[in-house]
Amino acid sequence: MQRDKLLHIALGICGLVAAAFGAFILTHLGHGWFFAFSTTALGVGYEINQYVRKEGQVEALDALATAAPGWIALILLELF
DSSP: OOHHHHHHHHHHHHHHHHHHHHHHHHHHTOHHHHHHHHHHHHHHHHHHHHHHHTOSOOOHHHHHHHHHHHHHHHHHHHHO
């Protein structure tokens, strides 16, 4: 099987696991934690994608910048 197809299958499996975990978080912890989890997973996932495809620079600060809005939403929802 071609490497590209295997990467798509792996991404689909990761998406399934993330969705299941996100649904668990949403049901048990609430919207704020779901936002924090979703943006963190997206940021880390995108950096992993860049690493695997050898595109762009893989930087932890990029993942942090992607995750930050979800954590800000969590803090605001917890405060108000």
